[in-house]
Amino acid sequence: MSRLSRRQALGIGAATAAGAAGIVLAESSGASVFRAGHGEPAAAEGTPVAFHGEHQAGIASAVQDRLHMAAFDVTTDSRDEVIALLKAWTAAAARMTQGREAVAGGAIPAVKQAPPEDTGEALGLPASRLTVTIGFGPTFFEEDGRDRFSLRGKRPAALVDLPHFPQDALDPARSGGDIVVQACSDDPQVAVHAVRNLARIGFGTVAVRWSQLGFGKTSSTTPQAQTPRNLFGFKDGTNNIAGDDADALRRHVWADASDGAAWMAGGSYLVARRIRMHIETWDRTSLDEQEQVTGRHKGNGAPLGGVHERDEVRPVMLPRDSHVALAHPSTNDGHRILRRGYSFVDGSDGFGHLDAGLFFIAFCRDPRTQYVPMQNRLSRNDAMMEYLQHTGSGLWAVPPGVRPGGWVGQTLFEA
Numbered sequence: 001m002s003r004l005s006r007r008q009a010l011g012i013g014a015a016t017a018a019g020a021a022g023i024v025l026a027e028s029s030g031a032s033v034f035r036a037g038h039g040e041p042a043a044a045e046g047t048p049v050a051f052h053g054e055h056q057a058g059i060a061s062a063v064q065d066r067l068h069m070a071a072f073d074v075t076t077d078s079r080d081e082v083i084a085l086l087k088a089w090t091a092a093a094a095r096m097t098q099g100r101e102a103v104a105g106g107a108i109p110a111v112k113q114a115p116p117e118d119t120g121e122a123l124g125l126p127a128s129r130l131t132v133t134i135g136f137g138p139t140f141f142e143e144d145g146r147d148r149f150s151l152r153g154k155r156p157a158a159l160v161d162l163p164h165f166p167q168d169a170l171d172p173a174r175s176g177g178d179i180v181v182q183a184c185s186d187d188p189q190v191a192v193h194a195v196r197n198l199a200r201i202g203f204g205t206v207a208v209r210w211s212q213l214g215f216g217k218t219s220s221t222t223p224q225a226q227t228p229r230n231l232f233g234f235k236d237g238t239n240n241i242a243g244d245d246a247d248a249l250r251r252h253v254w255a256d257a258s259d260g261a262a263w264m265a266g267g268s269y270l271v272a273r274r275i276r277m278h279i280e281t282w283d284r285t286s287l288d289e290q291e292q293v294t295g296r297h298k299g300n301g302a303p304l305g306g307v308h309e310r311d312e313v314r315p316v317m318l319p320r321d322s323h324v325a326l327a328h329p330s331t332n333d334g335h336r337i338l339r340r341g342y343s344f345v346d347g348s349d350g351f352g353h354l355d356a357g358l359f360f361i362a363f364c365r366d367p368r369t370q371y372v373p374m375q376n377r378l379s380r381n382d383a384m385m386e387y388l389q390h391t392g393s394g395l396w397a398v399p400p401g402v403r404p405g406g407w408v409g410q411t412l413f414e415a
Contacts (some may be wrong), residue, residue: 048130066187072199072207093132097131135180137180156260162394252370253363259365270398276391343358
């Protein structure tokens, strides 16, 4: 039976493919305080990750187990109020990543008649490797032709409006946002506490546009650790960029002043895509079909034609429309991206199907040459597209790390 007829037998065929889109699943790619943004081995549970450093933490850092990401719309026209917010967020994030309250004494104020300045749910919990990463979207610089906060001329050329990829089914309420905050931690309550308190600090200046919880990391920046699996049951991120691969990070992840926006030097670009997986359909698909679609063996993660997970991938040995073949760097002019995705389950729909999938997160030096061409290719040709639907999307410029006494976005506003 051909691949197509097997799918038709499942009753999915071309109709199910409508609205689906591509996904980058597998080939895109300690007991002390670590320097933010630099590659490091996985730390012991509860270990703080330094907030200050050359790059923002949460990019090349060892990937944690949990995610809380939120996008915010700025509700003020005051440049000064935005700067004040970023300074307050920086101070709070620096404290929370070290396991402290967002504001000193904030959870239990001396005056009980006053509302607490920290919501308190993280009291007594360790830092759990919390990282907080902040970025700015295209609409932070310009919206409906309006120059916001006198920043339009500083919008990087690489901060494009992502195109409508073939078969996208995006929900505007789950897409975009002026500012994004990515909080990653090994404890979900610590990650939720971080975003909750930043949102509280921002009340009156920003409003939450959307948020997403994630679990079960689907990629790793520590190759020595076991490769995680996604909700399709396959190992994910085998060829991801390692957090200690300085050459690859410099080439593919960190922006440089020579790229055209000097204030972004040491920063990166964050791509987020909410990708619903039609897992009930996938679960009724034969193992052989799953492996042909993916391009890897499900058991040990070896590429088809290989024996071990990290055997060299040879796209010519794989089905031409397999995910691994199309996402491999050799198919994408040598370009790679650093992935930090998470699984999600957001209840079920009206048909009793789980609203579940991959919250895809990737960092790259220039999305115009790295992410956009690859996603176009995947959306058009990837056999896995039949089992997927992209429902949310966004791109943000993540500025460089913060030195002690500085604040996130300072290089932008003072450039």
